[in-house]
Amino acid sequence: MDKHELLESLKGGLIVSCQIEKHAPCWHEDMVELMARSAIWGGACGLRLNGIDNIKKIRGITELPIIGLVKVFSDETEIFMTPTMKEVAEVIEAGADIVAVDGTDRMIQGRRGYDLIPEIKKTFPDTVIFADVRDEEDALASLALGADIVAPTFYRFKKDAKSSDLADWEMFAKMCACCKDKGKVMMEGKVWTPDDAIRAFHYGAHSVVIGSAITRPHLIMRRFYDHVNGYPEKRSLFY
Numbered sequence: 013m014d015k016h017e018l019l020e021s022l023k024g025g026l027i028v029s030c031q032i033e034k035h036a037p038c039w040h041e042d043m044v045e046l047m048a049r050s051a052i053w054g055g056a057c058g059l060r061l062n063g064i065d066n067i068k069k070i071r072g073i074t075e076l077p078i079i080g081l082v083k084v085f086s087d088e089t090e091i092f093m094t095p096t097m098k099e100v101a102e103v104i105e106a107g108a109d110i111v112a113v114d115g116t117d118r119m120i121q122g123r124r125g126y127d128l129i130p131e132i133k134k135t136f137p138d139t140v141i142f143a144d145v146r147d148e149e150d151a152l153a154s155l156a157l158g159a160d161i162v163a164p165t166f167y168r169f170k171k172d173a174k175s176s177d178l179a180d181w182e183m184f185a186k187m188c189a190c191c192k193d194k195g196k197v198m199m200e201g202k203v204w205t206p207d208d209a210i211r212a213f214h215y216g217a218h219s220v221v222i223g224s225a226i227t228r229p230h231l232i233m234r235r236f237y238d239h240v241n242g243y244p245e246k247r248s249l250f251y
């Protein structure tokens with residue numbers, strides 16, 4: 013599949029982000045594979061996977077498009093999504109068709125997050141670039157630099173984010189409108205229900221990426237708990 017065919021295969025479809033953190037109560041070494049198999053069984057058009065071993069393993073069981081990433085956390089920068097060319101190369105070598113990177117103007121090693129995009133495009137011209145952004149400005153900048161896909165994955169990291177629990181639909185609608193002739197806009201982040209996914213398509217999403225609502229039972233429980241108990245504690249933005 014060339015880039016165009018790959019993007020077409022994702023049109024109107026649901027991508028499942030199959031990720032589990034080592035500190036999660038349901039962590040198990042086979043969890044990502046079981047989640048991926050379940051997502052495929054249920055009709056996913058693609059998968060989003062964190063970590064080289066997971067990408068290699070799941071590449072062995074499916075030909076569906078894989079969005080690959082590696083999270084590297086550091087005290088020196090807020091940027092953690094596949095932060096340098098080293099991780100980009102590893103993700104592609106492991107078998108990902110699409111690489112997810114930071115598409116924000118935050119700084120890392122003296123450059124902006126999205127400054128990696130032209131370098132990826134030059135070094136790996138056949139790889140689809142998925143920029144995780146906070147808002148329309150990041151999205152337009154990432155597309156101008158050569159990203160193929162943008163999604164508001166990081167909207168809740170904005171200083172004035174309206175919620176850490178819900179999508180910002182007004183912003184997403186604006187993002188779809190201003191980016192529609194420049195690249196693909198996908199919805200990602202806090203898609204909790206089928207109606208949320210339908211709403212994203214209504215605004216113009218090319219595909220919808222769903223994570224926690226399908227794959228993190230402890231966060232599903234937390235959500236019930238928070239709703240019933242009036243959000244008693246401030247929760248981490250990371251998981």
Ligand SMILES: CC(=O)N[C@H](C=O)[C@@H](O)[C@H](O)[C@H](O)COP(=O)(O)O
Binds near residue numbers: 200201
């Ligand atoms: C912010 C961040 O690191 N997001 C990660 C991106 O790969 C994943 O942990 C999320 O699960 C994914 O974005 C899907 O979002 P949600 O789990 O809300 O459906």
